[in-house]
Amino acid sequence: MSKLVEGSLPHIPWEERPDDCDRVVWRSSQNPIIPRDLIPTSNSIFNSAVVPYKDGFAGVFRCDDRRRHMDIHAGRSEDGINWEIDPEPIEFNYENEEIGHSEYKYDPRVVKLDGKYYITWCDGYHGPAIGMGYTEDFKDFYQVENPLMPYNRNGVLFPRKINGSYAMLSRPSDNGHTPFGNIFYSESPDLVHWGQHRFVMGTRGGWESTKIGAGPVPIETEEGWLMIYHGVLTSCNGFVYSMGAALLDRREPWKVKYRAEPYLISPQKQYECVGDVPNVVFPVAALHDKDTGRISIYYGAADTVVAMAHTRVDMLIDFIKQNS
């Protein structure tokens, strides 16, 4: 048993840490697991979210097409590594015309909540905003009201109500390649009306000195919510995106208990350093298995492909606490 609070997933895609690796998070030897051209129209497939579904896995994928239009597509997999992605983008059903016409969609997250699969993404609504929708079968999708005002990105729902309210992390931003950004927490009684906004954490030196944003759906552990996130450094050659981790209080998740100073992964492999946007490691989803403590992280690499990394929850918690 591990410090994970729920979720058995015996078929989690998994590789043990190689003998010559001493890092707390290690990359899959199969990286990149999803190539840029998996569907006929794609320029790139990256920053994508997966969840356990039936006997296998389902996901929502960011596919930029060869016009460089950004949209999200559904996909399915038996093993979490080999994916079939629908060639056509998701067409959401919507109750309100005003909400249903996004100029673009990107960077989806998916969470199972109240028996449905909720999707959040960056939605082009007069600039970047948080879009939200749900599906029960990854065939029919329904878009709901935008939870927050533009401009905002990296909206990530928690997997259960906290203190009786739905909860979401987000990162208020600007209309461009935002040169700032901190993580905030918001609550809602109904997934429509959001308030009680709280500051969670902000930028600090080094790899996370320009902006930070939540990544995968937070994972509940006995020691708090494990939040894997991205941090950005501005170098003389542009932005560098790395992956980091913190533990948030279980009852009051806007309170940071521990936050690791070093990054977990920074762009170092060829597929992370070379692509449409060089030097990007952008974590978006994680699978976990309570029985073994295994965690598998999906991240976008160089805005071009999807890659995977692994860790063990108890190891990662120790690392965060020892390096906080």
Ligand code: BMA
């Ligand atoms: C962010 C988002 C991400 C992207 C990153 C690096 O602002 O657009 O989708 O991975 O920039 O280009």
